[in-house]
Amino acid sequence: MSRPINTIGIMSYVYLEHSAEEMAADIASRNISIVQADPRQKGLLDANGKYHSKRAKEVRKIFADQRISIPVLSGYMNLLDPILERREHNLTTMEEMIKLCPEFGAPYIATETGSFHPENQWRYHPENDTEKAWDALLAIIERLRKTAVDNGVTLLLEGYVTNVLNTPEKAERLINELGSEGLGFVMDPFNLMKLEDLDQQEAALDKIFSAIIPFSPIAHAKDAIYTEKGLSTPCAGTGKAKWDxxxxRLSKQAPAIPLFLEHLKPEEIENCIKYIQKSYDFVSI
Structure with missing residues (x-):
């Protein structure tokens, strides 16, 4: 007999061309009741293209009317942009969104850490692995965490192989140096899979779970594959990840945390959920 799967949620990015009302209705029709939402997304902005407290409450009600909650906001941006003016703009924006979390009913906000690459936050830069980058990251996280704690929110970091936070070892170091008050991680092992890890996934997953799962209140559902452009993280079931x-590991170490679908289109949701459910068939009670 297989274990029950983790509760399935979905990222608002799946519905880029939809209004909040359309999004909520379609999600509800699929018996999904939790969403990780980005306040900056076109369909969630007000008529003037703005996000603010009033609009946050409106969006929350639109989803609540469909019996959907928004436990997590998406605040993904380059926290370590090497252009300091852009970096400060990003940090100020993140602080604004953290303050909006209570209006959405969201106790969490998630972001990546970013890269020192001047043109693309998803590209690697040698400075990412320096102590200078680490010290900058610590100072930024301390700043954002203070805002988070002041607003009853937990800041969740999502690692990525080309970012400053790019290994489970760095995640462990971050918690060791800063503590876990108002700070945690998104369990997304696909982002941390190096090319060689795809050939030894069980060991890689063990290392990632050991470092991150004690501080992960949410998880993501996608896949991992390497192309000539580097790591790609497509819809679950379309890459090389051993989903079983x-x-x-989710069922044994974190059965209560939600699993948010991402990197797919609305018409792919049904098959993606079936694939994930089938993956749990290998997990015996």
């Missing part, structure tokens, strides 16, 4: 191994 991911399901095994």
């Amino acid at each position: 191994q991911y399901a095994l």
Whole structure:
């Protein structure tokens, strides 16, 4: 007999061309009741293209009317942009969104850490692995965490192989140096899979879970594959990830945390959920 799967949620990015009302209605029709939402997304902005407290309450009600809650906001941006004016703009924007979390009913906000690459936050830059970058990251996280704690919110970091936070070891170091008050991680092992890890996934997953799962209140559902452009993280079931191994670890180590679908289109949701459910068939009670 297989274990029950983690509760399935979905990222608002799946519905880029939809209004809040359309998004909520379609999500509800699929019996999904939790969303990780980005306040900056076109369909969630007001008529003037703005996000603010009043609009946050409106969006929350639109989803609540469909019995959907928004436990997590998406605040993804380059926290370590090497152009300091752009970096400060990003940090100020993040602080604004943290303050909006209570209006959405969201106790969490998630972001990546970013890269020192001047043109693309998803590209690697040698400075990412320096102590200078680490010190900058610590100072930025301390700043954002203070705002988070002041507003009853937990800041969740999502690692990525080309970012400053790019290994489970760095995640451990971050918690060791800063503590976990108002700070945690998104369990997204696909982002941390180096090319060689795809050939030894069980060991890689063990290392990632050991470092991150004690501080992860949410998880993401996608996949991992390497192309000539580097790591790609497509819809679950379309890459090289051993989903049965991911399901095994989630069910045993974090059965209560939600699993948010991402990197797919609305018409792919049904098949994606079926694939994930099948992955749990290998997990015995």
